[in-house]
Amino acid sequence: MLAVQQLEAGYGESVILRDVSLKVKVGQVVCLLGRNGVGKTTLMKSIMGLLKARGGSVSYNGADLTKKAPGLRAKSGIGYVPQGREIFAQLSVYENLLLGLEASREKLNAVPKEAIAKFPVLPTMYARRGGDLSGGQQQQLAFARALASRPEVLLLDEPCEGIQPSIVDDIRDVIRSIKADGKTAILLVEQSLDFVKSVGDYFYVLEKGAIAWEGGLESLDDEVVRKYLTV
Amino acid sequence: MEVYLLQLFNGLSISSILLLVALGLAITFGLMKVINMAHGELIMIGAYSTYLTQNLFNDYLPESMFDWYFVLAVPASFVIAFIFGLILEMSLIRFLYGRPLDSLLATWGVGLVLQQLARSIFGAPNVAVTSPSWLDGGMKIMDGTLLPYKRLFIIALVIACLVSMYFYIYRSHEGRRMRAVMQNRDMAACLGVSTRRVDAMTFAIGSGIAGVAGCALTLLGPIGPSLGTYYIVDAFMVVVLGGVGKLVGTVLGATGIGMFNTLFEYWTNASLGKVLVFVCIVAFLQWKPMGLVAMRTRSLD
Numbered sequence: 402m403l404a405v406q407q408l409e410a411g412y413g414e415s416v417i418l419r420d421v422s423l424k425v426k427v428g429q430v431v432c433l434l435g436r437n438g439v440g441k442t443t444l445m446k447s448i449m450g451l452l453k454a455r456g457g458s459v460s461y462n463g464a465d466l467t468k469k470a471p472g473l474r475a476k477s478g479i480g481y482v483p484q485g486r487e488i489f490a491q492l493s494v495y496e497n498l499l500l501g502l503e504a505s506r507e508k509l510n511a512v513p514k515e516a517i518a519k520f521p522v523l524p525t526m527y528a529r530r531g532g533d534l535s536g537g538q539q540q541q542l543a544f545a546r547a548l549a550s551r552p553e554v555l556l557l558d559e560p561c562e563g564i565q566p567s568i569v570d571d572i573r574d575v576i577r578s579i580k581a582d583g584k585t586a587i588l589l590v591e592q593s594l595d596f597v598k599s600v601g602d603y604f605y606v607l608e609k610g611a612i613a614w615e616g617g618l619e620s621l622d623d624e625v626v627r628k629y630l631t632v
Numbered sequence: 633m634e635v636y637l638l639q640l641f642n643g644l645s646i647s648s649i650l651l652l653v654a655l656g657l658a659i660t661f662g663l664m665k666v667i668n669m670a671h672g673e674l675i676m677i678g679a680y681s682t683y684l685t686q687n688l689f690n691d692y693l694p695e696s697m698f699d700w701y702f703v704l705a706v707p708a709s710f711v712i713a714f715i716f717g718l719i720l721e722m723s724l725i726r727f728l729y730g731r732p733l734d735s736l737l738a739t740w741g742v743g744l745v746l747q748q749l750a751r752s753i754f755g756a757p758n759v760a761v762t763s764p765s766w767l768d769g770g771m772k773i774m775d776g777t778l779l780p781y782k783r784l785f786i787i788a789l790v791i792a793c794l795v796s797m798y799f800y801i802y803r804s805h806e807g808r809r810m811r812a813v814m815q816n817r818d819m820a821a822c823l824g825v826s827t828r829r830v831d832a833m834t835f836a837i838g839s840g841i842a843g844v845a846g847c848a849l850t851l852l853g854p855i856g857p858s859l860g861t862y863y864i865v866d867a868f869m870v871v872v873l874g875g876v877g878k879l880v881g882t883v884l885g886a887t888g889i890g891m892f893n894t895l896f897e898y899w900t901n902a903s904l905g906k907v908l909v910f911v912c913i914v915a916f917l918q919w920k921p922m923g924l925v926a927m928r929t930r931s932l933d
Contacts (some may be wrong), residue, residue: 449822475824487819489812500812504824550824 402426403448403479403554403586407457410447416455417443418610425554428583430576432597433590434630435607441590442484444607445558448588449481450474461554475504480552484559484590486543490532494523497531497542501549509549516548519575537568544575555579557589561596569596576600594626606630634777639898645783647890648790649852651883652845653863654870655793658882659838662871663814666725666835667732669739671867672860673746674839677716678709678846679855680750683761685709699764706789709847710840716746717839721832729831743860750857758854767851782851789848793841797879800837810834814877873913875923884924889913 403425411417417440425431433441446452448459450471458467466474475481489497498512517523520541526534534542540560547555557576561569577600579585591597597604604621606614606629614629653675660668682705689701720742728735767785770778801807812820813830821827849855849863866889874885889909897905917923 451818451822471818471821472824472826475822481822483819483822487816489815489819491815492808492811496808496811499808500820500823500825503809546823 402462403588404460405444405448405457406460408444408447408454408459409456410443410452410454412443412452416610418447420611421457421607422612423588423605423615425586425588427553427586428580429602430580430587430589430600431603431605432601433588433605433607434594434597435613436630436632439607440610441607442558445481445483445556445588445590448474448556449479472504475550475552476506478506478553479556480504480547480550480554481556482540482543482547482558482560484562486536486539488531488534488539488542490530492531493527494529494531494534494542495527497546498523498549501546504550504552507551509551512545512549513551516545516551519548519578520545520571537564540564540572541568544572553585555585555587557587557591559590559592561591561593573600594630634774637773638777639894641779641783643891643894644787645890646893647887648783648787649848650866650870650890651886652786652790652793652848653842654867654874654882654886655790655797656838656840656842656845657867657871658874658879659797659841660835661868662874662876662878662882663810664729664831664834664838665732665876666729667736667739668725668838669736669864670720670743670746671739671842672862672864673743673750674713674716674842674860675846675849675863676750676855676857676860677746678713678843679761679850679859680754680846681705681709681712681843682847682850683754683759683855686761699766702764702767705850706844706847709843711843713843713846714836714840717842718832718836720839721835725835726828726831747857747860754857756857758856760854761850763851786848786851789844793844794879794883797841801879806830806833869910869913873916873923875925878925881923881925888924 405421405423408421409416409419421444423431433444435441443452447454450466450469454467458465460466461477461479464477466477489500502509502512522538523542523545526538531539531542544560560572573596576587579587580600589597589601598618598621601618603617604615605612606625608629614625656674657668657671660666660671685705685708686701689698724738724742725735728738763782767781770780771784772778801810809820809825809830812825813827817827846859849859870885870889871882873889874881874883892912893905893909896908900908
C-alpha cells in the first residue's frame with residue numbers, strides 16, 4: 402500500500418501542496434481530480450521523488466521513502482507514466498522499453514510479454530526512434546515502459562491527454578485489465594470525468610494544494626462535481 | 633601525383649590527431665555539456681603516464697623488452713587519466729552541472745593546478761619519450777613517398793578508439809543508460825537508472841580517452857607540462873564544428889579541419905593556413921550554428 406501523509410511540497414519559495422494525505426491499496430484504482438493548477442502533477446512528482454518533500458511522508462508497504470531518490474523508489478516497485486510522456490527521443494522504441502527494466506526487481510533481461518501484449522502496435526516499431534512516434538504511440542510506449550519492470554504501484558499522470566479516442570479506449574482497457582489482475586495499485590490523474598468514473602474505485606479532489614473531498618464512486622455526484630471541478 | 637598523395641596522407645594524419653584529441657571532449661563537452669578546460673591537462677596526464685611507463689621499462693626490465701612498453705602505455709594512460717577524471721568528477725564537476733560559466737572557471741583552475749603539479753614532479757623542461765623501434769621508418773608506397781609508421785599507428789589507434797566508443801555508447805547496457813541520462817535525466821532517474829554513477833563513469837571515460845590521446849602525442853615529439861594547452865582550442869573547435877552530442881559530427885569536424893588545414897598550408901604557409909581554417913570555421917558556424925550534424929527530432933509540444 403502506498404501512503405502519503407501530511408505531505409508538503411513546492412517549487413522555490415512557493416508552496417504548492419500543504420497537508421495532503423492519501424492511500425492507494427493493491428488492486429485499487431485511485432483517481433486524483435481537481436482543476437488546473439491545484440497541484441496534481443506536483444503531488445505525482447513528490448511521490449516519485451522528483452520533488453523533495455518539505456514535510457510529511459511518502460511510504461510504501463511500511464517503508465519510508467520520503468528521503469529516497471527517484472531511482473530507489475522505482476526499484477521498490479513504483480512505476481511512473483509522467484505527463485507529457487517523457488520518451489527518450491533519440492533512443493529507439495526497443496531501447497526505451499529496455500530502460501523500463503532498470504527498476505526490475507527480478508533482474509529481467511527481456512521485456513516481459515504481458516507489458517507489450519497490451520500494446521500490439523509497439524513491436525512493429527521497435528527500430529524507430531522514440532521521438533519519431535506520434536503522441537498516442539508515445540503514450541503507449543511510456544505505459545509499456547512503466548509496465549516492463551512489473552511495478553506494484555503505477556502512477557499515471559494524464560495518460561489520455563491529447564490522444565485520439567480509440568487509444569483512450571485501449572488505455573482504459575489496459576487499466577481495467579491491470580485492476581482485474583489485482584496485483585497492482587494505480588494512482589491516476591485525469592481530467593476527463595467520464596474516464597475516471599469508468600475505471601476508478603476511490604476519488605480524491607485536490608483544491609489549493611490540499612485534499613478537499615474524498616469518497617467512493619457512488620458519492621461522486623453532480624454536487625461534488627459542481628463544487629470542485631466545474632470551471 | 634606523389635605530392636597530392638602525400639598531402640592527402642598529411643591531411644588524414646592531422647585529422648586523426650585532431651580527432652583523437654577531441655574524442656574525449658566529445659563525451660565530456662558534447663554529451664555532458666561540461667565545458668572542461670582541464671581536458672588538455674588530462675591529455676598531458678596521459679602523455680606523462682606513457683613517459684612513466686617507458687621509465688619503468690627502462691629501469692626494471694631487460695632491454696629486449698623495451699620495445700613493448702608502448703603496448704602497455706596505451707592502457708596505462710587510459711587508466712590513469714580515467715582515475716583522474718573520476719576524482720575530478722566526484723570532487724568538483726558533480727556540483728557544477730548546469731552551470732557552464734562556473735564549470736569553465738573551475739576546470740580552468742584545475743588545469744592550472746595540474747600543470748603546476750606536473751612541473752613540480754617532472755620539472756619544467758620538456759621530456760622525451762623514445763618511440764618503440766617497431767614504429768620507426770615507414771611504408772614506401774612509391775618512390776619518394778614514405779608513410780611513417782607512427783602516423784599510420786595513430787590513425788589505427790583513432791579507429792580503434794572510435795569503434796570501441798561506438799560499441800560502448802550505442803550497443804552496451806551502460807551506453808544505453810548513459811544516453812538516457814544525457815537526454816532526459818529526470819525520467820532516467822524515475823526508471824531506476826543511477827544517474828550519479830552514469831555521470832561519474834561518463835566523465836571518467838571521456839578523460840580516459842584524453843589520456844590515450846596524450847599517449848599518442850608522445851610519438852610526435854617531446855612532451856611538457858603545458859602540452860595540453862596547444863590542443864585544447866583545436867579540440868573544442870572540432871566538437872563545436874561537428875555538432876555537439878554526435879560522434880559522427882566529431883569525426884566529420886576533425887576530418888574537415890585536418891584536410892582544409894593541410895590544403896591551406898600547402899597553398900600558403902603554416903600560419904596563414906591556420907588563420908584561413910579559423911575564418912572558414914567562423915563563417916560556417918554563422919551559417920549553421922548547430923554544426924555539421926545537428927540533433928533532429930519530431931517536436932511534439
